[in-house]
Amino acid sequence: MKKKSMPDRKKVVRIRRLAYTSASLLFIVTLTAMCAVSFALPLRPEFSESEKRELAEFPEFSADALLNGDYFDGINLWFSDTFPMRDTFVKASTQIKTLLGVGQSVHHFSENDGDVIPDIPEEESQSIVDITPAVPETKSENDLLKPALPPSTTEKTPSKDNGNVLEQTLNSVYIYGNTAYEYYNFVRSTADDYVKAVNNGADEAAKNNINFYNMLVPTGIDITLNEEARSKLNSSDQKDAINYMNASMNENVKKVLIFDLLKAHSDEYIYFRTDHHWTALGAYYAYAQFMTVKGSEYIPLSDFTQYSFDGFLGSFYNDTNKNSALEKTPDTVYAYMPKGDISFSMMQEGSSDFIDWPLICDVTDYNPSYKYLCFIGGDNPVSVIENKSIEDGETCVFVKESFGNAFAPYLACNYKTVYVVDYRYFDGDITDFAKEKGASDIIVQSNVSMTRNPSLVKKLAETL
Amino acid sequence: MVFSSLLFICLFLPLNLAAYYIPKKNSIRNVIMLIFSLVFYAWGEPKYVLLLLFMTFSCWFFAFSIEKAKETKPKRAKLFLFLACFVALSLIGIFKYGTFIISNITAVANIDIQINPIPLPIGISFYTFQLLTYVVDVYRGDARAQKNYFNLLLYASLFHQCIAGPIVRYSDIDDEIMNRKPDMADFNKGVMRFSSGLAKKVLLSNQCGAFADTLVLGDTALGNSQLLSENIETLASGSALTLWAGMLFYMLQIYLDFSAYSDMAIGMGLMTGFHYKENFDYPYASSSVSEFWRRWHISLGTFFRDYVYIPLGGNRKGSGRTIFNLFIVWALTGLWHGASWNFVLWGVYFFVFIALEKLFLGKLLAKIPAIFGHLYLLTVVFFGWVLFRFENTEVMFTVLKGMFCMNANPFSTHEILVYLKDNFIFIVIAVLACTPVVKTAKDLINQYSKRNQTVNVIYSVYRAVIPAVLVIISAICLVGDSYNPFLYFRF
Numbered sequence: 001m002k003k004k005s006m007p008d009r010k011k012v013v014r015i016r017r018l019a020y021t022s023a024s025l026l027f028i029v030t031l032t033a034m035c036a037v038s039f040a041l042p043l044r045p046e047f048s049e050s051e052k053r054e055l056a057e058f059p060e061f062s063a064d065a066l067l068n069g070d071y072f073d074g075i076n077l078w079f080s081d082t083f084p085m086r087d088t089f090v091k092a093s094t095q096i097k098t099l100l101g102v103g104q105s106v107h108h109f110s111e112n113d114g115d116v117i118p119d120i121p122e123e124e125s126q127s128i129v130d131i132t133p134a135v136p137e138t139k140s141e142n143d144l145l146k147p148a149l150p151p152s153t154t155e156k157t158p159s160k161d162n163g164n165v166l167e168q169t170l171n172s173v174y175i176y177g178n179t180a181y182e183y184y185n186f187v188r189s190t191a192d193d194y195v196k197a198v199n200n201g202a203d204e205a206a207k208n209n210i211n212f213y214n215m216l217v218p219t220g221i222d223i224t225l226n227e228e229a230r231s232k233l234n235s236s237d238q239k240d241a242i243n244y245m246n247a248s249m250n251e252n253v254k255k256v257l258i259f260d261l262l263k264a265h266s267d268e269y270i271y272f273r274t275d276h277h278w279t280a281l282g283a284y285y286a287y288a289q290f291m292t293v294k295g296s297e298y299i300p301l302s303d304f305t306q307y308s309f310d311g312f313l314g315s316f317y318n319d320t321n322k323n324s325a326l327e328k329t330p331d332t333v334y335a336y337m338p339k340g341d342i343s344f345s346m347m348q349e350g351s352s353d354f355i356d357w358p359l360i361c362d363v364t365d366y367n368p369s370y371k372y373l374c375f376i377g378g379d380n381p382v383s384v385i386e387n388k389s390i391e392d393g394e395t396c397v398f399v400k401e402s403f404g405n406a407f408a409p410y411l412a413c414n415y416k417t418v419y420v421v422d423y424r425y426f427d428g429d430i431t432d433f434a435k436e437k438g439a440s441d442i443i444v445q446s447n448v449s450m451t452r453n454p455s456l457v458k459k460l461a462e463t464l
Numbered sequence: 465m466v467f468s469s470l471l472f473i474c475l476f477l478p479l480n481l482a483a484y485y486i487p488k489k490n491s492i493r494n495v496i497m498l499i500f501s502l503v504f505y506a507w508g509e510p511k512y513v514l515l516l517l518f519m520t521f522s523c524w525f526f527a528f529s530i531e532k533a534k535e536t537k538p539k540r541a542k543l544f545l546f547l548a549c550f551v552a553l554s555l556i557g558i559f560k561y562g563t564f565i566i567s568n569i570t571a572v573a574n575i576d577i578q579i580n581p582i583p584l585p586i587g588i589s590f591y592t593f594q595l596l597t598y599v600v601d602v603y604r605g606d607a608r609a610q611k612n613y614f615n616l617l618l619y620a621s622l623f624h625q626c627i628a629g630p631i632v633r634y635s636d637i638d639d640e641i642m643n644r645k646p647d648m649a650d651f652n653k654g655v656m657r658f659s660s661g662l663a664k665k666v667l668l669s670n671q672c673g674a675f676a677d678t679l680v681l682g683d684t685a686l687g688n689s690q691l692l693s694e695n696i697e698t699l700a701s702g703s704a705l706t707l708w709a710g711m712l713f714y715m716l717q718i719y720l721d722f723s724a725y726s727d728m729a730i731g732m733g734l735m736t737g738f739h740y741k742e743n744f745d746y747p748y749a750s751s752s753v754s755e756f757w758r759r760w761h762i763s764l765g766t767f768f769r770d771y772v773y774i775p776l777g778g779n780r781k782g783s784g785r786t787i788f789n790l791f792i793v794w795a796l797t798g799l800w801h802g803a804s805w806n807f808v809l810w811g812v813y814f815f816v817f818i819a820l821e822k823l824f825l826g827k828l829l830a831k832i833p834a835i836f837g838h839l840y841l842l843t844v845v846f847f848g849w850v851l852f853r854f855e856n857t858e859v860m861f862t863v864l865k866g867m868f869c870m871n872a873n874p875f876s877t878h879e880i881l882v883y884l885k886d887n888f889i890f891i892v893i894a895v896l897a898c899t900p901v902v903k904t905a906k907d908l909i910n911q912y913s914k915r916n917q918t919v920n921v922i923y924s925v926y927r928a929v930i931p932a933v934l935v936i937i938s939a940i941c942l943v944g945d946s947y948n949p950f951l952y953f954r955f
Contacts, residue, residue, distance in 0.1 A: 018924070021648065024931075026931065101892070233878060
């Protein structure tokens with residue numbers, strides 16, 4: 001009996017030897033295949049859709065570069081950066097890491113404290129608008145224009161190396177369930193600089209009889225993250241930070257306070273889960289509050305036409321190496337088109353011509369990470385919304401960063417002409433610009449995250 | 465170039481293997497290996513390839529002269545030995561320690577001059593030591609002088625081990641340079657060894673490195689002297705648990721990284737008929753510091769033993785002299801790792817424990833349960849890595865103090881707890897990879913499969929596909945992965 005259960009020793013050895021040889025053969029086949037793929041030059045991508053950047057180019061040859069090693073380094077970088085099917089592999093590598101037990105909930109780990117937020121003598125109060133908007137019926141997106149990507153999208157690579165104003169990498173990101181949140185650490189000196197910039201802008205505007213509004217937008221971490229999880233995080237209190245900045249602004253600044261309003265609607269879909277922006281619904285509340293402060297009527301949401309684009313995986317998703325929890329539950333971008341005869345045109349960076357573009361464009365076929373581009377054609381130095389249905393209406397200049405994209409379309413309901421200025425790409429003085437355009441209002445909108453970024457605040461100060 | 469780069473595994477290695485196996489003659493294969501090795505070296509250091517050529521030439525010439533003079537004129541042979549060592553040590557002295565020596569002299573003499581730091585030639589610490597073993601072995605009669613300069617150059621520049629070890633002795637591969645017969649069994653072993661080394665590096669070590677950099681700062685931040693106060697502030701505010709965890713990741717990284725490199729070198733050697741000695745033997749599983757150093761970077765330890773400690777008299781000249789000899793060896797071992805005082809401190813730190821073990825601690829450890837020996841060793845090594853990691857003493861003390869909450873820092877934070885919980889499985893895997901657990905399990909299955917045909921078939925299938933799977937997975941992770949340094953390139 002025993003003999004039967006013992007396999008033939010020779011057979012064992014034969015099978016094992018076969019396995020070893022197959023292993024070597026498979027190894028050689030794999031190397032050969034990878035070598036062949038490396039030479040498949042036409043398959044090499046030039047642009048990464050998910051990272052939104054141009055990939056490395058093959059280095060230019062020079063004797064200097066050869067001798068100091070730059071040439072070979074350049075080839076190394078080009079070789080791996082433009083590897084065929086790069087984005088697919090990058091995504092697969094995250095899945096491999098997940099299998100290896102590498103966690104996905106904390107990125108850019110940070111325990112840094114923000115500065116202490118100074119107490120303010122008396123908190124300013126502003127009654128918040130009381131609205132429960134009736135969401136309009138969803139329209140099919142067929143009646144929207146379907147242009148390809150705005151030509152400038154490919155140029156929007158935030159360059160990190162030259163220290164210019166476009167540095168916008170996200171800070172520490174915390175993932176709670178299927179929602180990502182960006183930490184916020186209050187930086188007093190930068191916040192003070194921001195206030196100074198706004199005060200200067202308001203003083204200039206006042207001299208020219210132009211109303212100057214400022215709106216500070218909180219980010220999701222202090223609005224939609226539940227209290228218990230939030231209390232454990234070492235992220236500065238945005239309400240205190242916003243109150244501090246508002247309290248330091250002079251009387252020429254008309255402040256639009258939206259923190260409490262957004263907080264009151266925190267169980268609604270007002271921030272994206274996979275992206276750092278607010279949704280158009282969040283922006284709508286801010287619009288309603290702004291109109292109340294301005295003393296005008298805001299248009300009920302039911303008067304707009306709603307469009308929706310699903311499958312949005314935004315900046316948080318890309319910045320967390322394609323977190324799988326976020327990937328499983330992509331966002332939907334809702335957009336609200338004002339009614340009326342509205343035209344939109346934009347001047348892109350590096351160009352002086354305006355091109356016509358849909359105010360809300362159909363992004364159904366866009367890459368999942370581009371869906372926020374449905375609003376006003378993305379970030380451009382100057383764009384213009386004109387509402388021809390309004391006769392003798394006012395003109396305003398709306399100074400914004402990317403949060404403003406979701407907000408700008410609403411302004412078309414109350415102004416005949418809205419000049420949208422992205423100060424990050426705009427060269428010039430905003431008061432002069434407003435004077436030239438005959439604007440009655442300047443509206444400056446910033447999310448709190450930007451008020452701790454010295455290079456952005458510096459650029460804003462140059463513009464205001 | 466590094467082994468764990470896409471360019472290497474997708475282009476360099478396949479082309480190298482193909483070119484190597486086309487000709488049958490050993491001498492032609494040597495030419496091919498030499499060309500590939502020089503390209504490999506020049507890829508990282510286009511200019512310094514000349515230094516390598518020159519140092520090899522000097523050692524080739526002097527060794528040749530030593531052999532000629534040895535029988536008839538022993539004094540002249542000794543002179544040639546001295547000259548060979550002088551040239552080699554001077555070159556490493558200038559290129560590796562020049563900046564360090566000058567900055568110390570100016571600091572002591574209180575002169576304020578700005579010196580442009582000389583960039584460290586990659587691999588100089590490794591190939592210099594290899595060439596030294598060659599000259600000394602020829603002098604001792606342990607090896608024959610190599611008549612052909614290019615064969616010696618192949619030994620010194622062979623891309624398998626030229627830039628990050630193991631330190632292969634000439635006498636060990638003398639025969640194989642001239643006459644080697646790669647066979648299928650070795651090739652198979654080499655494939656497995658290389659693939660598992662690559663996976664260890666890419667999947668485990670790089671990840672540990674990324675964690676360590678996140679928690680206790682990376683080379684880029686630490687190496688920037690302008691960020692000094694900022695770095696100290698960051699580390700001082702980190703919770704104690706953060707610093708402990710960060711250093712644990714560093715401890716894992718440095719072993720996984722370095723041993724993976726040796727695995728890949730040994731594996732590629734086997735694929736082409738070279739047999740290099742083992743360089744690591746699960747050092748973290750040791751139970752004393754002396755044992756640790758017999759199992760960590762073995763080729764360096766034996767180099768210092770055979771070419772420094774024993775020539776100094778070893779333990780044959782009384783206990784006082786033994787201690788002194790040990791001190792010299794450990795100070796040099798420390799200094800070999802880098803031109804900075806913290807490395808010397810790190811070496812001397814180990815000297816203290818090794819001396820204590822020689823005096824009484826060793827006997828004590830042998831008596832008490834083994835677990836205490838392991839705990840003692842891990843503690844000593846752990847704090848050793850703190851000395852090793854931070855070249856700036858101020859930063860080092862900030863971390864040491866912070867580990868015991870002496871920076872007014874908290875013991876832990878929500879962030880670090882989430883971080884550790886989140887990566888718990890990975891930590892377990894990485895820790896296990898530092899122990900012989902996997903090897904033992906494989907041996908057991910191997911044994912068992914000899915008695916059970918089903919197990920044998922399953923194991924054989926696993927064994928057939930695993931190298932290719934590991935290479936593919938590693939390649940996927942390398943695409944677009946920006947974090948990929950080899951720590952031992954710095955030495």
